[in-house]
Amino acid sequence: MNRVEYRRRILEANDAEARVLRERFDEGGVLVVDVVSSPGSGKTTLLEATARALPSALRLGCVVGDIATEMDADRLRAAGMPSHQIVTGGACHLDARLVSDGIEEAGFDTPEDVLPLDVLFLENVGNLVCPASYDLGEDVKVTLLSVTEGHDKPFKYPAIFARAGITIFTKTDLLPYVDFDVELAREQVLALNPSAKVLELSVKEGKGIDTWCALLQEMLDGKRLMEAIA
Amino acid sequence: MNRVEYRRRILEANDAEARVLRERFDEGGVLVVDVVSSPGSGKTTLLEATARALPSALRLGCVVGDIATEMDADRLRAAGMPSHQIVTGGACHLDARLVSDGIEEAGFDTPEDVLPLDVLFLENVGNLVCPASYDLGEDVKVTLLSVTEGHDKPFKYPAIFARAGITIFTKTDLLPYVDFDVELAREQVLALNPSAKVLELSVKEGKGIDTWCALLQEMLDGKRLMEAIA
Numbered sequence: 001m002n003r004v005e006y007r008r009r010i011l012e013a014n015d016a017e018a019r020v021l022r023e024r025f026d027e028g029g030v031l032v033v034d035v036v037s038s039p040g041s042g043k044t045t046l047l048e049a050t051a052r053a054l055p056s057a058l059r060l061g062c063v064v065g066d067i068a069t070e071m072d073a074d075r076l077r078a079a080g081m082p083s084h085q086i087v088t089g090g091a092c093h094l095d096a097r098l099v100s101d102g103i104e105e106a107g108f109d110t111p112e113d114v115l116p117l118d119v120l121f122l123e124n125v126g127n128l129v130c131p132a133s134y135d136l137g138e139d140v141k142v143t144l145l146s147v148t149e150g151h152d153k154p155f156k157y158p159a160i161f162a163r164a165g166i167t168i169f170t171k172t173d174l175l176p177y178v179d180f181d182v183e184l185a186r187e188q189v190l191a192l193n194p195s196a197k198v199l200e201l202s203v204k205e206g207k208g209i210d211t212w213c214a215l216l217q218e219m220l221d222g223k224r225l226m227e228a229i230a
Numbered sequence: 231m232n233r234v235e236y237r238r239r240i241l242e243a244n245d246a247e248a249r250v251l252r253e254r255f256d257e258g259g260v261l262v263v264d265v266v267s268s269p270g271s272g273k274t275t276l277l278e279a280t281a282r283a284l285p286s287a288l289r290l291g292c293v294v295g296d297i298a299t300e301m302d303a304d305r306l307r308a309a310g311m312p313s314h315q316i317v318t319g320g321a322c323h324l325d326a327r328l329v330s331d332g333i334e335e336a337g338f339d340t341p342e343d344v345l346p347l348d349v350l351f352l353e354n355v356g357n358l359v360c361p362a363s364y365d366l367g368e369d370v371k372v373t374l375l376s377v378t379e380g381h382d383k384p385f386k387y388p389a390i391f392a393r394a395g396i397t398i399f400t401k402t403d404l405l406p407y408v409d410f411d412v413e414l415a416r417e418q419v420l421a422l423n424p425s426a427k428v429l430e431l432s433v434k435e436g437k438g439i440d441t442w443c444a445l446l447q448e449m450l451d452g453k454r455l456m457e458a459i460a
Contacts, residue, residue: 010233038268038269038270039268039379039383040376040378067359067386068387069386071386090237090363092322092360125359126268126358126386127358127359128356129297129355129357130322130360133320146270148270148376148378148404150270152301153269156298157269157297157298158298174404177403177404178404
């Protein structure tokens with residue numbers, strides 16, 4: 001079996017596990033958001049701010065993938081979001097099996113196998129490459145691009161931006177100090193995925209959080225409506 | 231064959247190819263530098279500045295790994311560094327075979343199979359995870375960490391910082407605007423690799439380039455001296 005064939009089998013197995021996860025998430029009416037970016041683009045910071053900004057009536061949870069440390073889940077728990085860290089060891093991305101195991105370990109489960117959550121965030125490993133290939137049963141992939149990384153990144157890492165329903169340019173408070181052309185970056189994202197939503201956000205300045213949270217609420221309402229109709 | 235076993239075989243095959251590359255680089259007295267970082271930490275920008283700052287008598291070359299575009303090699307050629315881009319497709323890291331192929335395609339080769347170069351840079355794919363596992367026959371791995379990414383990154387991506395002989399904190403011009411504790415980051419790097427050299431650098435302000443270029447020259451001189459003695 002060569003490398004391409006091996007990779008195809010891995011991805012097929014993942015897709016099968018992701019289908020099971022998606023059915024389960026759909027039955028429970030849980031909105032699932034896979035958050036992807038390079039290391040240090042602000043995934044944990046965004047999720048901390050999200051936990052603080054969303055209505056407290058919403059039941060939130062997070063499964064966090066990290067190579068080696070528990071630091072991110074500690075930060076999210078401190079922000080009031082029940083979180084479970086998966087230390088992936090060598091793995092440079094979350095896969096559906098890791099998510100499934102993470103949910104069990106987190107104790108989100110009720111005996112009836114329904115997640116008692118409204119929104120489940122999956123904070124992926126810091127990597128713009130491999131997470132693009134792995135379906136985690138999510139409703140939407142959200143890709144963060146810090147303005148310090150440069151506006152050329154969507155075309156350089158096209159798969160993840162093409163698959164992201166939402167792209168968020170983060171750390172916009174640093175725009176005065178870096179060469180980042182927001183319109184050029186936005187054009188690249190929309191060329192790769194014409195239906196993508198593109199947001200600008202700075203946690204430091206509190207900008208864009210409201211828009212992001214409104215979008216989450218809208219997606220959750222839409223999912224619940226679909227469920228009620230079905 | 232399970233996933234762990236498969237991965238072990240891939241890495242063993244890579245190590246064998248890397249040994250062949252290393253012998254060839256050593257015979258030719260070529261200093262080989264593998265440059266690794268997250269997307270957008272400034273690999274290409276550093277190499278552009280390096281090409282402009284090193285003595286013009288030095289023969290430089292670069293093999294650039296990228297998922298999808300040719301943009302980096304174009305920038306390096308414009309800075310005077312002969313460069314060949316390998317578009318890796320899905321691969322999230324360079325491996326020894328890709329480097330070997332890249333060298334052939336680049337036409338660095340003379341009929342005698344000796345690379346007519348003093349320093350060969352390998353600009354890896356933007357990724358802090360997988361490049362740590364792949365020996366490319368290099369003399370040194372250099373890991374860049376942009377100060378915008380946060381000082382917690384060495385412990386979060388320990389393998390690549392442990393394996394880097396040199397870690398460079400880049401974009402230090404942005405230090406006044408971000409929460410990056412240089413000493414804390416340095417301590418983490420040195421805890422992972424006590425013999426690592428840690429540099430601070432800003433291409434925008436022209437800081438640290440001289441120290442970096444002096445270090446390259448020193449490594450090249452050291453390699454040539456070893457060769458003369460052997």
